[in-house]
Amino acid sequence: MTQAKTAYQKPIPLKDIDNAPYWDAADKHQLALQKCDDCNAYSQPPGPTCAKCGSENVSWEQFGDDIKATVYSYVVSYRPFLPGFQDELPTIIALAQLDKVPEVKIMGNILNCEEKDLEIGMPIQMTWVDITEDRALPQWIPATN
Amino acid sequence: MGTIKDRYAIVGVGESERSRKSGKTPLHLALDAANAAIKDAGLKATDIDGFMNYNEGDSCTSHQLATYLGVRPKYVKDIQGGGASTEMLIADAVALIEAGQLNTVLIYRSMNGSSGTRVGRGYDPDMLQRALTGGSFVIPYGSASPSQWFGMYATRHMHETGITKEHLGHVCLSFYEHAQRNPKAFLHGKPLTMENYLATPDISSPFNIHDSCLELDEGNAIIVTSAKKAKDCASKPVYIMGMAARQCHPHAHYWNDIDQVASDYVAEELYENAGVTPDDIDVASIYDCFSWVVMRQLEAYGFAKRGEVGDFVAEGNLKIGGKLPTNTAGGMLSEGYTHGMNNAIEIVRQLRHDYKGTDRQVEDCKIGICTGWAGPDIAGAMILRN
Numbered sequence: 206m207t208q209a210k211t212a213y214q215k216p217i218p219l220k221d222i223d224n225a226p227y228w229d230a231a232d233k234h235q236l237a238l239q240k241c242d243d244c245n246a247y248s249q250p251p252g253p254t255c256a257k258c259g260s261e262n263v264s265w266e267q268f269g270d271d272i273k274a275t276v277y278s279y280v281v282s283y284r285p286f287l288p289g290f291q292d293e294l295p296t297i298i299a300l301a302q303l304d305k306v307p308e309v310k311i312m313g314n315i316l317n318c319e320e321k322d323l324e325i326g327m328p329i330q331m332t333w334v335d336i337t338e339d340r341a342l343p344q345w346i347p348a349t350n
Numbered sequence: 351m352g353t354i355k356d357r358y359a360i361v362g363v364g365e366s367e368r369s370r371k372s373g374k375t376p377l378h379l380a381l382d383a384a385n386a387a388i389k390d391a392g393l394k395a396t397d398i399d400g401f402m403n404y405n406e407g408d409s410c411t412s413h414q415l416a417t418y419l420g421v422r423p424k425y426v427k428d429i430q431g432g433g434a435s436t437e438m439l440i441a442d443a444v445a446l447i448e449a450g451q452l453n454t455v456l457i458y459r460s461m462n463g464s465s466g467t468r469v470g471r472g473y474d475p476d477m478l479q480r481a482l483t484g485g486s487f488v489i490p491y492g493s494a495s496p497s498q499w500f501g502m503y504a505t506r507h508m509h510e511t512g513i514t515k516e517h518l519g520h521v522c523l524s525f526y527e528h529a530q531r532n533p534k535a536f537l538h539g540k541p542l543t544m545e546n547y548l549a550t551p552d553i554s555s556p557f558n559i560h561d562s563c564l565e566l567d568e569g570n571a572i573i574v575t576s577a578k579k580a581k582d583c584a585s586k587p588v589y590i591m592g593m594a595a596r597q598c599h600p601h602a603h604y605w606n607d608i609d610q611v612a613s614d615y616v617a618e619e620l621y622e623n624a625g626v627t628p629d630d631i632d633v634a635s636i637y638d639c640f641s642w643v644v645m646r647q648l649e650a651y652g653f654a655k656r657g658e659v660g661d662f663v664a665e666g667n668l669k670i671g672g673k674l675p676t677n678t679a680g681g682m683l684s685e686g687y688t689h690g691m692n693n694a695i696e697i698v699r700q701l702r703h704d705y706k707g708t709d710r711q712v713e714d715c716k717i718g719i720c721t722g723w724a725g726p727d728i729a730g731a732m733i734l735r736n
């Protein structure tokens with residue numbers, strides 16, 4: 206069987222025992238972050254324990270779907286290093302600093318953004334792209350206010 | 351001060367041919383490099399009782415190399431690693447000699463980095479998602495190459511410190527200029543001008559092809575022994591003053607805190623162990639997988655203040671004749687690429703004054719630094735003297 210040309214070619218986030226709540230929330234177009242109940246540090250990406258203090262008392266905090274951030278850093282990629290990116294060059298890969306939790310930075314592509322408009326500090330907001338029938342990928346677009 | 355100061359030495363260095371297509375296995379390249387280093391030291395292969403190697407699943411084993419040198423060693427060690435592994439394995443070798451387990455250790459890196467596995471082309475996506483901490487938060491967004499990973503650090507750092515693309519160009523131009531003096535450099539005969547540099551499109555911002563290290567087929571080897579045994583070698587010993595390494599990032603996940611790098615932490619310990627300061631350094635090998643990585647380390651190791659690194663390189667200080675002649679054989683940007691070992695070999699040759707009487711010699715250099723960087727989370731460095 207060959208895959209249809211329209212099939213999603215890019216890598217799909219692999220869920221595992223530690224990160225599943227993040228990606229389950231993403232599939233529902235929501236953001237969830239892991240937080241330590243002892244030292245209050247957020248763990249992003251999530252892990253088996255809090256990497257800051259080693260505590261096993263970690264839980265998940267829901268942030269909903271209105272996620273604002275600013276561009277902390279970025280790269281513009283003109284060459285694909287993974288399948289699926291060859292048709293969408295250049296690719297903007299950014300590190301988003303969350304307005305509500307500035308210590309948390311989340312990587313993503315900035316969609317609907319011209320390279321010339323891209324700059325550090327630029328306001329962006331999270332959006333979700335349905336990539337398969339049951340999976341969605343958090344992404345970023347320039348904030349509209 | 352480190353208790354091993356000046357008590358161990360590098361007594362032999364050597365390399366194979368370097369090319370885009372060796373037509374040989376990494377074992378052949380390793381044999382060429384090892385034999386060159388053994389000859390350089392004036393030793394017999396059987397004088398070596400320990401063999402160590404770092405690789406990314408792309409090399410022969412230390413056991414194979416020893417076997418085909420006709421040696422039955424006491425100790426072999428193969429680690430997964432890239433940048434900074436040279437310095438870390440030298441530390442391991444010193445420790446084993448100090449412990450009375452070994453006498454003389456050969457450390458090598460051998461790879462068909464061009465015709466075999468190419469790091470710069472990225473890796474298998476699913477493997478990466480599982481192998482990298484938090485890989486699933488990075489790989490689905492197309493970030494699978496070290497240029498993209500380090501580029502994220504570079505963009506922010508350049509924004510904060512005023513480093514420009516032209517400053518990165520000065521790093522490249524300085525090393526390319528050195529390569530023009532080194533007939534064995536892969537880019538010998540291919541000088542670079544600022545005009546050409548700036549006209550070259552980026553592969554992944556802020557890096558174009560000149561900002562990125564070469565990918566070549568090549569083997570390198572280094573021999574370490576005690577200062578006492580070094581006296582019996584044919585070469586002029588280069589003594590290890592101090593070493594330091596760090597294999598973690600302050601943060602659990604290195605993309606969550608792109609403002610710190612492991613080199614920041616290594617520097618202090620390194621100078622303390624060696625008992626010197628940045629002002630004492632005459633010649634440098636600074637790990638240069640990408641131009642910006644050099645800039646960031648110049649800051650970390652105290653050669654220029656944060657915010658002044660751009661001017662430091664623009665003034666020509668990395669060139670022979672500058673304040674800190676760096677990567678004087680051309681570095682990994684223009685000589686060759688073995689995840690740092692070729693840079694370590696060059697610092698040894700400079701400190702031995704192997705180039706005396708030519709325009710390649712950093713005149714009267716006495717103390718040198720060699721730094722390694724596998725990423726923002728892994729650094730290792732050593733200070734050597736003649």
Ligand SMILES: [Zn+2]
Pocket residue numbers: 241242243244245246255256257258259260
């Ligand atoms: Zn905690």
